[in-house]
Amino acid sequence: MADPGGGAWLAYDSLAVPDQTTSGLTRYRPVGEVRDGVTHDPIPGFGLTCHVDVLLVRGGEFHRPAAGGPIAESAAACYPRVAVDGQGVLWLAHRTMRQLPFGDYLAHVAVRAHVGADWSPPRLLPASDGTCSELSLRPAEQGVTVLYHGDGHAERHLAMLRGHMRPDAYATGEEALRREHLRLPSTERMAAGGHVGEGLVTVSTLRSDHPARPTELVAVVSQERGHEPVELAVGPRDHRPVGWPPNGDGAARQLFWGDLHRHSNVSRCGAGLDIGTDDHYRFADDLLGCDFWALTDHAENTSELNWHHLKKLANAFYRPGAHASLVGFEWTSFLYGHYNVIYAGDDGPIFSSVEAETDNPSKLWERLEPHEALTIPHHPAAWVYPTDWSYRHDRFLRLVEVFQACTGSYESDWCHRQYQDALAPGASVQDALAAGQRLGFIGSTDHGNGAAYVGVYSEKLDRASIVRALSERRCFAATRRGIVPELRVGGASMGEEVTLAEGEIPPLVFGAVGVSELSVVQLVRDGEVVASSQRAPSGRARLWVPLDLQLRSHDGGPRDMTGQLSIVGDATVVPTEWCQPEVTSIHATSVMWSTALPERYGKRYRPPGVVNIGVTIEGSAKALVTVEAGGVALRATLAELNAGCTSDARAEGCEIRARLGVGGLTGMGTTSWLVQADPGILRAGSWYYVRVIQVDGEAAWSSPVWVD
Template structure:
């Protein structure tokens, strides 16, 4: 059964499928004459000014326990995020250990950190966070974390800098005490076993202004379900079905989907560890907060994958009434798309596959996305990369930084005090990008520690991209990179290296479709989108809920 037959059998109508670099240009496809309904055209036009702003609202440094100074953490965040909250560990009302000698260390380790926070640490943290705020350019928020065996760990994200650090007897008690403040209280690493810091869905209340979204992915793993990528490997235990996002959706709950790093080495937004995207009109504190409260959020592991997903004009996070559901979907990735899934009521009802190997694009001038990675050190010492990437002809349309923090959660041998190495994009123009980066040894063959950037270019095939770093110049034509990846050791075999990844033409990184569904399966159906790139980076759009008309 091919995809069209499958969709037809599932009650779906696929009206068009095409690839395009524009998030709004490929509806209806290039292969037929079907046009987007005029009503949907108007709805899409009304949202043309919306933008996606990227942040990390749950990560740690040495304010309590963790590594790296707060100032460096905020500096790292500014290099690749629009907003951020660095998160002190603050509370654990039901901390275990009193009756189990194996866990005695837990009490001392955490309570000492909590004491440091209250002994002047909180006031200093708030002051430095406030100083980092730069309206319109970078927004900073305060937050703090409450552990709980019974209800699962939660992060309180605060709108106002004067929101107090409160004491509590439980997570519900904390939420009740915070009712008078503008605060979101978000569960994270939800997939652990209930009663052992996994999420307790029985405590969830729909339309709770404190809980518009949940954190489904972080360094702990992915809690979309109990299977699939990013298993839970921490010693806190395996993931289970009852804590997962799909379990909560199947209980009929409505909540947004987002990701955070939960990074413990002072690097908010560390590439591959999790980020939140917010669809808002501008980088304004009120507009961003309002968009988050409406669940207009998405989650990514690392790459800033744009998902434009609408049903009858409604956007992710919305609840509508409808009979026929006119579904518009367009995705712009940062690398080769593996597949895009449309999930309805816990079932994958449509899959759009990206090309296994993209066809050679037509024309002499080509738009493509090219990721360049720096790393593969053999020695323990950091490699300091200084230099630039430059085009001989053409234009760099956009740059995405792929900067990682340290992959460990403890200081390394020989380091008396861990210092965060902040990677920076120093300068950029239409023809060059200047970078200052630090790469460390990959800690094992499954954990990357490279730094990188993605260049969105439009350039002639014969034109070259040159990496001029640490006294060496390496050049490849766009045509060569469309044929495959290239690599270069800086000091011979078993030294640090640069990788030019295979260039992804538009047909590989952008895909879109318009579909119709008239099958109301429940009183309220939910639909959401998941995107996987060939390099293992993921994105998820918050569901749209459709009530029976």
């Protein structure tokens, strides 16, 4: 924007997004960083601080209004705009995010005038609540004119609360509260009243309430300083197959990495953790090294204008052979689960779970019939919104998101890096496989808080090839780019189905390649580990006991699961270099942890939750091990724990369980491992997959092979 006195005004925002090259909330941390008394918060402080600022560029120099520095806003919602009216008054317009009851977000248009030495308080414009769409700011002789879009999100949300949350709902018990929430008809919480539709475009004119005065300026002094190095999630791009690519059919394929589940601020439900749409694409390509990528904003919170913009961006960033940006959205139902819809082409309609025509998975698939697409459920075992696995579709339902950086793993109860709410009965990934669903595995991210990946073996890096490879389940999930699991049954590889002839016993090969030292590689059959790289050190007379502990709070149970494991007698904790994020202290005869399980719906509902701790103990059979948390204590000798049976201790609302498992993540001394397993492991009617865990807790899961 030109300044009457010469030069040009620029408006911009800056936003720091932490932890984006990590694998999310459940990531392990170095033991050297463990500090006594630090409580692990499974849902860290929500919201990002965005700084909005303006600069005057004149004669090669930079000046800022004398207003005490940039304006701190709750989160970035759209690009700010600046204008100078005919009276010389400086104006700034931007969207500011506000939180609604139960965590939804909306973005209002806020306008400020710079009067003398300070900015005026923000004016929130009428009918501007809704999406994060861009706005236009034009100067007038006295004041400015603002053109913007709104969709009435706030009013619909509040109407939903008034109409469907009874005043006595909280007095009917916690389970009743949960059911009341899930029973909301077509105005579910996320949708806040239905698909946002087209909304309204409004023109507002504003004038300053104060006499015009010249804007006081301060010079911006350039300070030369070195920048801290940015840790990238990946090194140089290398699409050569790493490890043992699945090419049993003789086809030449490459390994590509991507993320099929990302939200921008269009979704308005990530507690201010999600950046803008344009930034996401650059972030994916430049920082995370993603070869393919999908922004999957919630259909229920996406306007037709947003959807047009999202498709346009995906097509603008699509570069076949270099980067395959995919068109997609999230279909979000609190009754049947959350699905990401990924199109193979450059266009497609958007469908909402709150519209009667697409309010369950079967109706969604019916509407998708003319299109080449995939529907991929995620966080299937989430307690509040589990996936209903009674719905099946061999064409559209081919994959499941087993791990997401935003939360953790939903592989099964008591799994590696299980998220604390992954307890919905019959809804985990293993539950789905046991029920007959034939699903390949992917990893992805969801909202902020890190990054996770899907590795895909594809002939080419273009939309059609990537979606075809995903549909054929030639893929795996990984918490970090570069970890590659391998599974072969004869000539078949991950994602394939094998029919054995009578008496046929094909070779069974499994293994992995890691980016750091491996801790364990496991072969899973029908939910049970049937082969593993894990071995107790040889030549030791003392017991070696890898323990997996689970601290479980039941519905309405305690939130504080702080506790400890202590040893009395001739035994010690086997040292490791990495530990779970909840751990606050590790010594030779004790491990301590601190965490608080989340509360939902304004802290009025305490859903079930778990905390899993892995520790390996070496010592005498008579050593006594005590585990305490949540007012419960479990005591057993090392011999009893080593017997292989699950031990548990219970109290009202809480229990502690212990079993033999992976334990502390000790190293295998190698970054790659491959073995031919006992062929007797194979049996018809079973499914198999590989789970690999590094010493730093990073992991990968191959898609299954089904043996018929």
